[in-house]
Amino acid sequence: MSATRPDLAPPVPGTSPALRCEGVTRRFGDVVAVDGVDLTVPAASFTALLGPSGCGKTTLLRIVAGLERADAGTVTLEGRTVDGPDGVVAPERRGVGLVFQEHALFPHLDVAANVAFGLRDVPRPARARRVAEVLELVGLGGLERRRPGALSGGQRQRVALARALAPAPTLLLLDEPFSSLDAALRVTLRDEVRLILKEARQTALLVTHDQEEALSVAEQVGVMFDGRLHQVADPATLYREPATPEVAAFIGDADVLPGTRAGQYLVDTPLGRLRTAAPVAASEVAVVVRPEAVRLRATADGRGEVHARTYFGRDQLVGVRLPDGTRVRARRGPELDLRRGDRVDVTVEGPAVTFPAPSPTAASTAVPPTR
Numbered sequence: 001m002s003a004t005r006p007d008l009a010p011p012v013p014g015t016s017p018a019l020r021c022e023g024v025t026r027r028f029g030d031v032v033a034v035d036g037v038d039l040t041v042p043a044a045s046f047t048a049l050l051g052p053s054g055c056g057k058t059t060l061l062r063i064v065a066g067l068e069r070a071d072a073g074t075v076t077l078e079g080r081t082v083d084g085p086d087g088v089v090a091p092e093r094r095g096v097g098l099v100f101q102e103h104a105l106f107p108h109l110d111v112a113a114n115v116a117f118g119l120r121d122v123p124r125p126a127r128a129r130r131v132a133e134v135l136e137l138v139g140l141g142g143l144e145r146r147r148p149g150a151l152s153g154g155q156r157q158r159v160a161l162a163r164a165l166a167p168a169p170t171l172l173l174l175d176e177p178f179s180s181l182d183a184a185l186r187v188t189l190r191d192e193v194r195l196i197l198k199e200a201r202q203t204a205l206l207v208t209h210d211q212e213e214a215l216s217v218a219e220q221v222g223v224m225f226d227g228r229l230h231q232v233a234d235p236a237t238l239y240r241e242p243a244t245p246e247v248a249a250f251i252g253d254a255d256v257l258p259g260t261r262a263g264q265y266l267v268d269t270p271l272g273r274l275r276t277a278a279p280v281a282a283s284e285v286a287v288v289v290r291p292e293a294v295r296l297r298a299t300a301d302g303r304g305e306v307h308a309r310t311y312f313g314r315d316q317l318v319g320v321r322l323p324d325g326t327r328v329r330a331r332r333g334p335e336l337d338l339r340r341g342d343r344v345d346v347t348v349e350g351p352a353v354t355f356p357a358p359s360p361t362a363a364s365t366a367v368p369p370t371r
């Protein structure tokens with residue numbers, strides 16, 4: 001397959017990560033769109049970059065692709081610096097593939113010709129073989145002669161994926177590739193894409209603002225806010241051991257309660273004394289409590305009072321108010337056994353995550369208010 005990438009020596013497996021970003025920074029006027037990002041994507045892995053709109057995900061992806069220059073820092077692909085103080089390598093010489101939200105297919109070319117587009121330098125018979133191979137891989141065998149206009153949205157996005165996969169890029173970059181699809185198709189296609197990439201042993205970096213998408217498809221997830229990468233970890237670690245209050249609040253549901261250190265691994269909160277996952281680092285802390293960890297027991301003299309309920313079918317969130325006014329949510333099964341006004345006992349299962357309490361001036365940015 002290296003014949004399809006004449007500009008790059010074939011990678012030596014196990015020597016360098018597919019991508020390494022070190023201190024990558026990009027400013028647009030006063031906006032620091034990407035702020036000192038360090039990120040490593042191991043070969044043959046699937047990494048997702050997750051964060052709210054405007055946090056700099058697309059800008060970072062465009063820098064990796066070579067469509068944008070970094071103001072500072074270096075980008076290395078398979079050990080070769082492609083953007084750094086010494087210069088920049090053109091996008092077409094980086095060996096990266098791109099899939100964007102809008103499947104930018106050529107409407108006048110059929111499926112096979114669209115996929116063959118990235119293989120212009122490959123001899124004709126090998127090109128035809130590779131086109132057939134990737135179309136089979138993405139489940140579009142038999143649709144070679146169709147024009148994009150005669151395909152569904154999901155099929156078009158699969159053609160875009162096949163086209164990007166065809167040259168066997170060092171790194172496949174996917175920017176919100178499923179967001180133009182309806183919810184059901186989005187879920188099906190992302191699972192398919194995960195399996196396709198795994199089968200092809202294709203290294204990929206996916207950008208998304210959808211946490212479920214990031215956590216369900218990627219082995220490694222980087223969470224970004226305001227241009228900064230707060231944490232890079234596997235999905236379970238992000239959920240259980242968020243590195244910052246922002247990550248805790250963004251990944252899954254969380255209530256943040258005030259707490260006071262009561263021991264190395266103990267903290268006093270409006271919910272009582274809780275165990276913590278790590279040593280408590282400050283006397284005043286913010287305590288992250290997941291609704292999944294909150295247990296409710298109906299009892300006439302319970303300290304909490306049910307004040308709200310949001311029903312989702314497969315589960316529900318029950319809001320409870322404590323005597324001091326603190327509110328906390330519990331996730332429960334679908335049975336409607338608790339009603340507004342019911343008294344409940346509230347306990348927390350498993351260790352809690354704490355962060356040093358924000359100073360009063362930083363409170364508005366650091367920790368969301370308890371709902």
Ligand SMILES: Nc1ncnc2c1ncn2[C@@H]1O[C@H](COP(=O)(O)OP(=O)(O)OP(=O)(O)O)[C@@H](O)[C@H]1O
Nearest residue numbers: 028031033051052053054055056057058059060209
């Ligand atoms: N060419 C540009 N000129 C000026 N500002 C830009 C430019 N490109 C991006 N920005 C700004 O940089 C910041 C990051 O933008 P970026 O598109 O990378 O965000 P994003 O995380 O991809 O957001 P979304 O999820 O909405 O796609 C934003 O504040 C944006 O307005």
Ligand SMILES: [Mg+2]
Nearest residue numbers: 057058059175
């Ligand atoms: Mg974007």
